[in-house]
Amino acid sequence: MNTTTTTEVLVVGAGPVGVSMANLLGHYGVKTLVVDRSPQVLDFPRAVGLDDEALRTFQAVGLAETMLRDMIQNVPMRMYTADKRCFAEILPSTREFGWFRRNLFSQPLGEQTLRKGLARYPHVTTRLGVALQFIEQDAEGVTAVLQAEDGSTSTVRAQYLVGADGARSTVREGLLKIPYEGQxxxxxxxxxxxxxxxxxxxxxxxxxxxxRPYVCLRLPYGLRRWEFMLFPGEDGEQMLAPDKVQDLLRNHVADPSRLNVIRARVYTHNSRVAKSFVAGRVCIAGDAAHITPPWIGQGLNAGLRDAFNLSWKLAWIVQGRMKPELLQSYHDERHAHTKAMIDLADLFGAVLSQRNRFVAWMRDTFFLSIRNVPKFRDYVLQMKFKPMPRFSTGVVLNSGKAAQDELVGRMFIQPNVERLTGECQKLDDVIGGRFALLSWRGDPLAQAPAALLDRLQALGCTRLVGVRARSGASEPGMSAAGPEVTVVQDLENELQLWFQKRRVDWVLLRPDRFVAAAGLAADAPGQLRRFCDLVLPASAFVARPLGNTPVPATAEAAVAA
Structure with missing residues (x-):
């Protein structure tokens, strides 16, 4: 018998991107159903690297520290010439977003932690062993037909659907027919x-x-991974035979026959981006939207950026806090950056997997000759070659002043701050899952009209004032403390340096910690009014309460267990 259920968001795919999105939606208070055709986490050798932006995403749902228990943090990456000389090492010292930039994990372990996190939210349901068969959209929502392993079908009616179902996405390829462009x-x-x-x-x-170009890396809990390029004429499946695996490892370990190989798999590298990430009320994310070679470790990280960008927008739309047409901004903000990361991975691959010996010698000679040049060394060591997300259109407001607009659409720093109660926290943990107006040493809305404050409340915006640490009651901004404004002390002097260098008095931060607007104190009421006009629907004043569902202590313990 076909049964029908309703939900606000249906997520197809319970991999790390889909489950991260479900955790975020759960945190924002959105009724969510997650389905996946596989009944368990796939035990394949898959993603291994997580960057600081990924950890910030996990932090948003209270899972960063739990995920870190199964990670190796701050891991260097070295590049070696054909004759085994190290010509570059990448080990960023910056923690501007609150976390190290290079961290290694085992994806099956990480997925288990993320799935446990869903148990904290009674409004999030997971159904495994269920495959999507059909979807149909109309002006009010999406109807999806699901089929269980026993052949029974059910219908789900959702306001929005997210396809996070991998590179061979049923949503993208089988149902929406969105081109997957690339090579x-x-x-x-x-x-x-x-x-x-x-x-x-x-x-x-x-x-x-x-x-034979190859990659070798250490993983948590005594695991070691090798990735070897196969040549034309070498059959992938035959190369997985035990004797072939030992042949591949023979030049890299003393006795390959003594190794306990627990996973081996053949992969094909792809560089592809879907033509569109949004089709009406259906969005795609992760590998369903883009796939990249693993050279710079950004495949999963790109998917997690999708999850953070899309989840809060869906929540704000469902809760009546954002105009539905702004869902298109997910594509506008994510597509170009995704393509830039794939292009960088392709460049790395072309340089590092070169098989022509003369070209490889020229490459090695060039890199060895410049490795001690300070600017080059810093450029590589600090990963300054990595394109950082930045968007000038979407859910952002440009003021027309170049210096201020240069800040808009970039991720904001995350320093440690201290509340007046003496509690030290990372900035995101003080803000929570909402918009935030963060100003420096003064409240630009102290004399703002009540109508503007009401609109900011409808947006789900909290107000914070940063002050210098250990300055006492006379410090400008201290008087702003009250039920409407949270004062935070700049423990490590990072907020002062940020605001001083950029010559602005305030920034409006989105739930994903990107700067939505910035400016001087005198301009704040006008710019914030314009931003509310851009984002808020006419009915925003009757929006339901913001999510940020409290996490029961017993559920926290269950995730950590």
């Missing part, structure tokens, strides 16, 4: 993981050896 690279790769790590090499190594 499939000719060389396949064998990925091998063993336990009881036989090497003392606590870093990620890219070996640019023309005879």
């Amino acid at each position: 499939t690279h000719p060389n396949k790769w064998v990925v091998i993981e063993c336990d009881q790590d036989p090497l003392d090499a606590p870093y990620t190594a890219l070996h640019c050896e023309p005879r």
Whole structure:
């Protein structure tokens, strides 16, 4: 018998991107259903790297520290020439977003933690072993037909649907027919993981050896991974045979026959981006929207950026706090940056997997000659080559002043701050899952009309004033403390340096911590009124209460267990 259920958002795909999105939607108070055709977490060698932006996403739902328990933090990446000389090392010292930039994990373990996190939200439901068969949209929502393993079908009526169902997405490919533009690279790769790590090499190594380029890295709990390029004529499945695996490892460990290989799989590298990330009330995210070679470790991280960008927008639309047409901003903000990251990964791959020995020698000679040049060393070491997300259109407001608009659409820093009660926290934890007007040493809305304050409340915006630490009651901004404004002390002098360098008095931060607007104190009422006009629907004043569902202590313990 076909049964019908209703939900606000249906997420198709319970991989790390889909489940991260469900955690975020749960945190924002959105009724969510997550479905996946697989009844359990796939035990394949998959993503291994998480950056600071990914950890900030997990932090937003209270899972960063729990995820870190199964991670190795601050891991360097080294690049080696054909004759095994290190010509570059990447180890960023910056923690501007509150976390290290290079961290390694095992995806199956991470997925289990994220799935446990969903148990905190009674309004989030997970159904596994269920496949999407059909969707139909209309002006009010999306109707989806699901099929369970026993062949029974059910119908779900949702306001919005998110396809996070992988590179062979049923949502994108089978139902929406959205082009997946790009290329499939000719060389396949064998990925091998063993336990009881036989090497003392606590870093990620890219070996640019023309005879067979490979990657070698240490993972948590004594795991070691190798990734070897296959050549034309080498059959991928045959290369997974035990004797072939030992042949691949023979030049890298003393006795490959003694290794306990726990996972081995053949992968094809792809560089593809869907033509559109939004189709009416259906969005796609993660590998369903884009797929990249693993050279710079940004495949999963890009999907997590999707989840953070999209989830709060869906929540604000469902709750009547944002105009539905602004859902298109998800595509506008994410598509170009995704393409830039894939282009960078392609460039890395072309340089590092070079098989022509003469070209490889020229590459090695060039990089060895400049590795001690301070500007180049800093550029590589601090990962300054990584394109940072920045958007000038979407859910942002440009003032027309170039210096201020240069700040808009960029992720804001995350320093440690201290409340007046003496509690030290990361800035995001003080703000919570909402908009925030953060000003420096004064409240630009102290004399604002009540109508503007009401509109900001409808937006779900909190107000914070940053002050210098240990300054006493005479410090400008201290008088702003009250039920409407939270005063935070700048423990590490990062807020002062940020505002001083950029010559603005305030920033409006979105729930995903991107700067939505910035300006001087005198301009704040006018700019914030314009932003509310841009975002708020006419009925925003009757919006339901903002989410941020409290997490029961017992559920926190369950996630950590």
